[in-house]
Amino acid sequence: MFNKKTAPLPPGKFRMGGTHFKNDKAFIRTAVRDVRRLVKYCDLNAESSLLDWGCGAGRLAVGVREEFGRIRDYHGVDIQPELIEWADANLAGEGFRFTCLDLSNERYNPDGSPERTLAAEPGSVDAFYAYSVFSHMNDDDTPAYLRLMGEALAPAGRALVTCFVEEDVAAWEENPQGYGPLEWKGPLHCTRFARLHFEDHVRSAGLAVDRFEYGRETDGQSLYVLRRG
Numbered sequence: 001m002f003n004k005k006t007a008p009l010p011p012g013k014f015r016m017g018g019t020h021f022k023n024d025k026a027f028i029r030t031a032v033r034d035v036r037r038l039v040k041y042c043d044l045n046a047e048s049s050l051l052d053w054g055c056g057a058g059r060l061a062v063g064v065r066e067e068f069g070r071i072r073d074y075h076g077v078d079i080q081p082e083l084i085e086w087a088d089a090n091l092a093g094e095g096f097r098f099t100c101l102d103l104s105n106e107r108y109n110p111d112g113s114p115e116r117t118l119a120a121e122p123g124s125v126d127a128f129y130a131y132s133v134f135s136h137m138n139d140d141d142t143p144a145y146l147r148l149m150g151e152a153l154a155p156a157g158r159a160l161v162t163c164f165v166e167e168d169v170a171a172w173e174e175n176p177q178g179y180g181p182l183e184w185k186g187p188l189h190c191t192r193f194a195r196l197h198f199e200d201h202v203r204s205a206g207l208a209v210d211r212f213e214y215g216r217e218t219d220g221q222s223l224y225v226l227r228r229g
């Protein structure tokens with residue numbers, strides 16, 4: 001069991017997803033906020049199997065530890081070995097595990113394999129979390145990973161995901177100029193979907209939208225709660 005007071009937080013250089021996460025209090029606060037939203041929207045509880053897809057160095061694991069101590073299975077998956085090595089050395093333990101996959105993403109692991117997997121058994125995931133992952137993903141990987149998400153979810157499972165979506169824009173665009181709070185630079189810094197296009201991907205993956213909240217997440221992303229359709 002982790003000790004809330006002494007368990008370390010990832011060093012600043014390993015905190016993905018925005019400068020606000022460099023602040024320890026904000027890092028923990030957003031993690032706890034998201035665990036509470038998983039409880040509310042995805043029925044997360046102490047008996048759940050939770051897949052944290054694109055977990056970085058384990059921000060959500062810190063929130064699970066704060067709120068629950070532990071749950072049945074927290075599984076963090078990412079494609080950046082140095083982040084997973086840190087998480088594995090510092091946050092893994094009873095109920096907490098991490099997996100590094102050498103898969104391709106033009107921003108985070110351009111030389112990785114073009115294969116796609118979530119490292120999850122079909123029908124095994126009660127709560128799926130993907131915060132700021134589809135915000136850095138091309139328009140081929142996105143529908144493919146949504147399909148894998150649909151397969152991985154348990155029948156009553158739910159997914160909380162964030163992404164950039166807008167009405168009346170191109171179906172998919174990389175680093176749209178003048179959009180959002182940052183000047184986007186480099187491969188897949190910001191990937192934006194037309195809302196209908198993203199929701200077409202959702203439906204084609206055998207998923208349905210349970211909840212949509214526009215524009216209140218990191219850098220103006222929107223929040224979706226998805227379930228099996």
Ligand SMILES: C[S@@+](CC[C@H](N)C(=O)[O-])C[C@H]1O[C@@H](n2cnc3c(N)ncnc32)[C@H](O)[C@@H]1O
Pocket residue numbers: 016017053054055056057059060077078079080101103104105108130131132133136
């Ligand atoms: C902006 S970070 C968000 C980190 C974390 N979800 C958070 O909110 O603190 C996006 C993460 O997604 C990971 N990622 C991108 N493509 C992935 C894939 N195909 N499988 C697993 N992780 C992926 C990246 O390596 C990166 O750590």
